[in-house]
Amino acid sequence: MSVEAAAIDGKPVRLTGKPLIFFLTLLAALGMLATNMYLASFPSIGRDLAASPAQVKLTLTVFLLGFAFGQLVIGPLSDMLGRRPLLLAGLIVYAITSVLCAIATHIDWMIGIRIVQAVGACTGSVIARAVARDLFQGDALTRSLAMITTLVAVAPGFSPLLGGIIETLVGWRGTFAFLALVGAFAAAVVWLRIPETHDARDSAPKLGEAFASYFELLGTRAFLVPGLSIACAMAGLFAFFASAPIIFIEHFGVAPIVFGTIPCFTVFAVFAGGFSAPRLAKRWSGMKPILFGLTIMLIGASAMFTAAYLNYAGMPQVLATLMIFLFGMGIVSPLSTVVAMRPFPEKAGAVSALIGFCQMAGGALGTILLSLLPFPLLQALPTVMAGGAIIGLGAVLLFGKRS
Incomplete structure (x- = not known):
């Protein structure tokens, strides 16, 4: 209609x-x-x-x-x-x-x-x-x-x-x-x-059965691998949101009104990744596009950590490496959502809910880890970002082909 x-x-x-x-x-x-x-x-x-x-x-x-x-x-x-x-x-x-x-x-x-x-x-x-x-x-x-x-x-x-x-x-x-x-x-x-x-x-499914199905889904590789990829991507994203005011305003001395415009530019990297995602899915089958996106995330996070460790992390370097990471995240998040939902059409509502929970749980865990790491913030942020990418890569490489 x-x-x-x-x-x-x-x-x-x-x-x-x-x-x-x-x-x-x-x-x-x-x-x-x-x-x-x-x-x-x-x-x-x-x-x-x-x-x-x-x-x-x-x-x-x-x-x-x-x-x-x-x-x-x-x-x-x-x-x-x-x-x-x-x-x-x-x-x-x-x-x-x-x-x-x-x-x-x-x-x-x-x-x-x-x-x-x-x-x-x-x-x-x-x-x-x-x-x-x-x-x-x-x-x-x-x-x-x-x-x-x-x-x-x-x-x-x-x-x-x-x-x-x-x-x-x-x-x-x-x-x-x-x-x-x-x-x-x-x-x-x-x-x-x-x-x-x-x-x-x-x-x-009744409500009690649905809660039981959450545990069933979490024990299924077809959901767990993309769900974990989503959580890992969100951990890095929320860690960035939590640390951005301190990094840009206090460390780099950016005026608050200018800081408000920075996310407007960085999100274009997410948009570019999301724009590329369905095209990569057409070219590569299975988990390969997600694997590619996680690799891009790891490259961006590693570059940021290296620059910070060598005391070469000026604002241009931080923004450039951050946008590399966000481009990869823009690929991983939507494609992982598709892969997680596709096998369970009869449980679309429950699967959607569990995906949302993975997003929020991953984001919360990322911000908690950010505050616990005993590193300067410019090293702690890429550590959380890289850690999430490595866990996601490990899950896809070990279990993705059999999910």
Whole structure:
């Protein structure tokens, strides 16, 4: 059914083609928007709500935890109940909780609301991938998931800048008001343009069975190898986000307003990798494109570490080696998502949820390791990046061919 087609029997008109892909990208990016856009507002939130820096950071921590674990419930529920009703409910929750954050008068209130907001956000992320798996097959699935994953990876490059602009113009409450508008817009599009894409039969796994299937999937090489590759890629990416302000502002002396533009440039490397991913998948079969991407990641991380160890790590060298790493990550992340989802069409929701959990768990582990390593930050960052690439390479080389 085309976008222009009339509704039949009161059913929504289906989006198709690029409009559908871009909308699924918006759904998948809701979590990134809710975590990155308000980072520049931490000081003003602390002042307005009389909160300590640790309390303000807790609003981010509880969101990440709610997002990670919420996916494990939302995925199988979407297999049981269908995509559309759960997606509508999640978007409404996201919009309402964003409004409640915008009018919050106490930090404890905001911390509690952020947990619920994370559940709404992860609904969009999980179901976006599941809908793509429902609607696309073969090369079309590879292209669609590659584009969605790549565009979502680009979001952290621009969302802090957008959040900083809103903070400057109207304050931190305006950022959450903007998120509420995004959630309301997405809910309206789902209501009007997105029909159900999954036939929730009685044979769909029950919630308890779905949790058991997580352990089954983690014990299956067909999922574990690409899932581990995703986690390793995200470890390096989140380690970069966590260390970037210190490296560029404190170490290199970049002005904060200039720093806000740096991610806008580095994400083009991610986009270039994602653009290359489906083309590499056509040329090489199996895990070879992922192996290539992990190798590029290792080259970039090793070059950064070598430059830092030799005291030759100026800002041009750091940016150049970082973009090499991010190019490889842009290949690994979307193709690993495709490889992980393709063998399990009947469990698309659960697989999508577990992929999202791997992303968040890998990212969290990367930031934790970054703070624990007894090295200068310019050496610790490439160590985490290289370590993730090596683990991913080992998994693919040892088990990838038999997965």
